[in-house]
Amino acid sequence: MNAILSFTVAWFRRARSIGFASIGIVMIGTILFETPQTLGQQEKNPSTYAALAEAPEKARRRRNPFEGDTQAVAAGGKLFGQHCAECHGRKAGGARQGPSLQREEVRQAAPGALFWVLSNGVVRRGMPVWSKLPEPERWQIVAFLQSLKPQSLNPQSERPASN
Amino acid sequence: MVARVIPKSMRQRFPGLTTLVFCLLFCRSSFVYAQESPYIVTYDHYLEEPGSLEVEYFSTFGTQRGGNDFHAFWAEFEYGAKAWWTTEVYLAGQTTFNDSTIFTGSRWENRFRLLQREHIVNPVVYIEFENTSAADKILKEVEGHDVESDYAIPNAVLRKQHDHELEMKLLLSSTFKGWNVAVNPIVTKNLLPSEPWEFAYAIGASRPLALKASPNRCNFCRENFIAGVEMYGGLGDTQSPGLHNTSHYLAPVVAWNLPSDWTFRLSSGFGLNGNSHRLLLHWGISREFSGFGEAVRRLFGGRP
Numbered sequence: 042m043n044a045i046l047s048f049t050v051a052w053f054r055r056a057r058s059i060g061f062a063s064i065g066i067v068m069i070g071t072i073l074f075e076t077p078q079t080l081g082q083q084e085k086n087p088s089t090y091a092a093l094a095e096a097p098e099k100a101r102r103r104r105n106p107f108e109g110d111t112q113a114v115a116a117g118g119k120l121f122g123q124h125c126a127e128c129h130g131r132k133a134g135g136a137r138q139g140p141s142l143q144r145e146e147v148r149q150a151a152p153g154a155l156f157w158v159l160s161n162g163v164v165r166r167g168m169p170v171w172s173k174l175p176e177p178e179r180w181q182i183v184a185f186l187q188s189l190k191p192q193s194l195n196p197q198s199e200r201p202a203s204n
Numbered sequence: 205m206v207a208r209v210i211p212k213s214m215r216q217r218f219p220g221l222t223t224l225v226f227c228l229l230f231c232r233s234s235f236v237y238a239q240e241s242p243y244i245v246t247y248d249h250y251l252e253e254p255g256s257l258e259v260e261y262f263s264t265f266g267t268q269r270g271g272n273d274f275h276a277f278w279a280e281f282e283y284g285a286k287a288w289w290t291t292e293v294y295l296a297g298q299t300t301f302n303d304s305t306i307f308t309g310s311r312w313e314n315r316f317r318l319l320q321r322e323h324i325v326n327p328v329v330y331i332e333f334e335n336t337s338a339a340d341k342i343l344k345e346v347e348g349h350d351v352e353s354d355y356a357i358p359n360a361v362l363r364k365q366h367d368h369e370l371e372m373k374l375l376l377s378s379t380f381k382g383w384n385v386a387v388n389p390i391v392t393k394n395l396l397p398s399e400p401w402e403f404a405y406a407i408g409a410s411r412p413l414a415l416k417a418s419p420n421r422c423n424f425c426r427e428n429f430i431a432g433v434e435m436y437g438g439l440g441d442t443q444s445p446g447l448h449n450t451s452h453y454l455a456p457v458v459a460w461n462l463p464s465d466w467t468f469r470l471s472s473g474f475g476l477n478g479n480s481h482r483l484l485l486h487w488g489i490s491r492e493f494s495g496f497g498e499a500v501r502r503l504f505g506g507r508p
Contacts, residue, residue, distance in 0.1 A: 115419035123463070124239070127253075127494040137498070138255065161321040164287040172322050173239055173250045175382040175415035178427075 090146035092163045096154035103153035106177070107184045117185025120178055124171065133189055138167065143189050155183045240467040241384065242459035244486040245345055245436045246408030248386045249326040249377035251317055252284030255497035262469075262488035264343050266481045271356030274300045276308070276341040283496070288317040298341045304359045309336030309366075315375070324380075330373035330388075338365035343484055345371070347392045348402030348441040349449045351479035368395045382415045384408075384432075400441040408434035410457065421463045430459045434471070437480075451480035466491055 107113030121133065128139030135141030147155070159179050162170035171179060241248050244262070252258055260280040267273050278296035285291050294311040313332040339362035341355055370393050377386040390404035410432025418425050437452030439445065455473035462468075466489065473484035 112419050116417040119419060119421065120417050162287065164317065164320045167254050167287050169251065169253050169284075169287050170322055172379050173241075173248075173384075175412055177416040181417055 089140045092158050093150045093154045096157040100157040101151045101153045105152040105180050105183055107180050113181045113184045114188045117181035120182050121185050142186055143191060148191060152183050155186060239461055240459050242410050242430045242432050242457040242469055243408045243434050244471040246386050246388055246406040246434045247375045248384050249328045249375055251290040251315055252282050254284045254287050256284045256492055256494045257496035258282040258490055258492045260488055260490035265485040267483045268355055272301045272303055274298055274341050278342050290315045296340060296342050300359050306339055306359050306363055308340040325376050325378050328375040330375055332371040334369040334371060336367050338362040345390060345404055346436055346438050346451055347404040348438050350438050351451050352481050383411045400443045402441045403439035405439060406436040408432055423462055428461050432457050452476040453480055453484060
């Protein structure tokens with residue numbers, strides 16, 4: 042055990058500078074060689090909206106407590122701009138990192154399914170978990186999403202939001 | 205990183221180049237409203253959003269019996285490499301009053317989300333390599349038999365001792381009805397074979413002051429504030445486990461998430477026994493740069 046630890050210490054000492062250089066290499070490599078799908082590719086990919094169908098029945102049946110509440114739609118729009126627009130575009134029409142949320146798949150989804158996806162994220166596809174937002178705020182975002190007008194069939198990628 | 209991207213000779217010939225590259229990276233990133241937790245020591249299970257860089261500055265002011273009070277400070281660069289992986293670099297220093305100001309070392313931290321979806325308890329694995337001197341006083345965690353008297357030694361003595369440590373935490377966190385509860389068991393190993401494994405803990409609970417967002421942009425809305433409390437301390441080591449000769453702190457914490465993309469955090473830690481500093485005042489400021497990864501990719505000729 043001591044021999045292993047001695048070797049580890051010696052290795053860390055020798056590799057200190059190499060180690061810190063490798064941090065940069067790993068991070069830059071991750072950034073540079075990752076090739077996310079374009080908006081068009083995302084939307085043609087049938088699995089893009091598949092997470093909505095994965096919502097369990099119990100989650101899907103949940104009703105939005107803010108249904109028909111215009112104040113909640115406005116608040117949801119504000120929250121969308123703060124947390125979601127960077128990836129999904131300012132008008133939710135999609136951007137490089139996230140697909141359009143103006144599609145029929147989203148509009149026709151049960152509010153509970155949208156809430157479930159928002160809460161659980163789609164970690165394997167790069168969408169973070171948003172349960173750090175309190176439950177009422179997540180429902181406000183769902184109210185906003187369901188108030189969006191449908192997008193044309195040939196969507197144009199919009200610029201990500203920036204302040 | 206900018207320094208690595210541009211060779212030294214180029215930087216000397218074109219002094220504005222570093223600034224230009226810096227601007228290209230940060231100005232092409234956009235700011236995003238962050239919903240940061242108020243904890244300073246405890247971690248919840250939420251990771252940095254993919255492609256975002258969060259730049260943070262923190263301070264620790266500590267009172268010291270039998271020595272000089274101190275102000276330690278550190279910068280954090282936290283990058284969301286994937287939705288399941290956040291990597292972070294720390295640079296730390298400290299000023300001990302009536303003594304000196306010194307750089308105390310660096311840390312490289314990685315957090316990995318283990319489960320794809322949300323569960324009642326969400327585990328995240330935390331692994332950190334520390335390359336610090338014994339003069340490090342940021343007190344980002346309290347481990348093993350760390351006690352107040354360790355920090356009374358002059359900087360000139362402490363800085364001669366270099367520590368290479370591996371720190372591992374299991375971040376267990378749960379969010380329910382707006383409340384977040386996080387529990388972090390901590391294990392640390394100084395890589396010298398003679399040093400024992402050290403144990404520690406950090407627990408925290410927090411909640412936003414309002415759970416519903418208001419429709420208008422506002423600075424002082426209750427939804428922008430998250431308040432809570434955290435408790436942390438040492439649990440001994442493999443040679444001498446237990447609570448004897450350990451220090452413990454209880455700290456009310458608050459975070460203010462501004463719509464202008466800044467987050468302020470304040471934590472006032474009170475020592476719970478005679479081995480603890482009477483007061484550890486932590487405060488910090490952070491800003492998130494969303495799309496940083498994308499900006500870097502474009503800088504290197506990546507596909508727009």
